[in-house]
Amino acid sequence: MNAIQISHVGGPDVLKIGDVERPSLNNDQALIDVTVAGVNFIDIYHRSGKYPINLPFIPGVEGVGTIAALGSNSPTDLKAGMRVGWVMASGGYAETAAIPAKTLIPIPEDIKDEDAVALLLQGMTAHYLTRNTFEIKPGDTAVVHSGAGGVGLLLTRYIKALGGRVIATASTEEKRAIAIAAGADLAIGYEGFSEAVKNFTNGIGANVIYDGVGKDTFDQDLLALRRRGTLAVFGAASGQVVPIEIMKISAGSIFLTRPTLADYVAERSELLWRANEVFETFRRGDMQVAIGGRYPLADAASAHMELEARRTTGKLILQVA
Ligand code: NDP
Numbered sequence: 118m119n120a121i122q123i124s125h126v127g128g129p130d131v132l133k134i135g136d137v138e139r140p141s142l143n144n145d146q147a148l149i150d151v152t153v154a155g156v157n158f159i160d161i162y163h164r165s166g167k168y169p170i171n172l173p174f175i176p177g178v179e180g181v182g183t184i185a186a187l188g189s190n191s192p193t194d195l196k197a198g199m200r201v202g203w204v205m206a207s208g209g210y211a212e213t214a215a216i217p218a219k220t221l222i223p224i225p226e227d228i229k230d231e232d233a234v235a236l237l238l239q240g241m242t243a244h245y246l247t248r249n250t251f252e253i254k255p256g257d258t259a260v261v262h263s264g265a266g267g268v269g270l271l272l273t274r275y276i277k278a279l280g281g282r283v284i285a286t287a288s289t290e291e292k293r294a295i296a297i298a299a300g301a302d303l304a305i306g307y308e309g310f311s312e313a314v315k316n317f318t319n320g321i322g323a324n325v326i327y328d329g330v331g332k333d334t335f336d337q338d339l340l341a342l343r344r345r346g347t348l349a350v351f352g353a354a355s356g357q358v359v360p361i362e363i364m365k366i367s368a369g370s371i372f373l374t375r376p377t378l379a380d381y382v383a384e385r386s387e388l389l390w391r392a393n394e395v396f397e398t399f400r401r402g403d404m405q406v407a408i409g410g411r412y413p414l415a416d417a418a419s420a421h422m423e424l425e426a427r428r429t430t431g432k433l434i435l436q437v438a
Contacts, residue, residue, distance in 0.1 A: 151437045152181055260286065284303045295431075318343070332355045
């Protein structure tokens with residue numbers, strides 16, 4: 118089968134398409150014939166060696182496709198031929214992937230493959246951040262960094278649907294206009310953002326900051342929060358936050374968390390509940406999908422290059438079949 122398999126970590130050029138053996142199936146897995154794979158920032162951490170992987174490695178933690186075969190321990194709601202999606206299991210940059218069956222999410226008939234991929238990983242991330250990590254209440258002010266990005270746009274739409282106010286940050290005018298079109302009340306650059314947040318909130322500060330940028334924004338985040346505000350550092354697009362002294366979050370009694378999707382979908386019941394909530398939000402029109410780039414599987418390297426160079430907005434996908 119065709120797959121992007123990397124034999125050593127490095128730049129986007131390690132992502133080469135080749136003919137590799139179709140994966141075999143164990144009792145806990147299902148074989149999925151992949152139609153669309155999601156490209157996520159975590160794929161860059163894997164490819165570049167920032168997150169540990171076992172080589173050779175087929176990247177891609179998210180995809181949608183059809184069940185070709187099921188292991189004997191599969192949940193009983195799954196059947197061969199069903200359309201399903203998954204997040205947080207690797208192997209998506211391939212025509213067929215062996216995925217733990219208990220992590221498969223049935224895709225409702227009215228949701229297209231492409232929309233499902235755009236909604237699953239990034240949509241469920243926006244869902245858990247706004248519903249569980251820090252529950253947005255009407256009138257809350259949230260800062261969304263990288264507001265025109267894949268997670269950023271969905272987060273913005275979620276916060277608005279919950280009655281919150283959004284201050285989005287983004288690096289270019291064009292990206293800021295995209296964040297505003299998605300519902301952000303204010304869109305600003307990163308430089309001096311804490312001051313802009315204070316001005317917008319009459320000197321009080323934001324209730325919550327959702328930060329997927331990490332290293333470059335962390336120090337200013339602490340200045341932009343209100344007393345007892347929450348800082349959710351959920352990513353590290355600019356690099357990992359440097360280790361901090363605990364007294365740094367004492368001024369203002371800040372709640373600091375470093376959440377990850379895996380801990381919010383660990384049980385199958387929670388995974389299916391969260392995915393269905395996201396699909397329902399999409400049906401209502403409160404969450405819209407913005408595909409920022411479609412690439413053939415063979416061109417995964419271009420998708421990585423664009424994402425890393427901050428030239429993308431919305432969701433990037435690989436068309437596999
Ligand atoms: P995005 O579409 O948001 O792309 C990354 C964006 O980050 C860029 O477009 C850029 O926007 C911004 N950025 C800021 N500094 C840099 C930098 N030095 N290099 C590259 N980009 C930079 O990606 P995703 O939506 O896929 O992911 C966003 C973040 O969320 C990532 O950190 C990812 O790891 C994290 N994530 C975490 C999850 C979790 O559960 N913890 C789940 C899903 C994603 P701009 O040009 O506007 O600055």
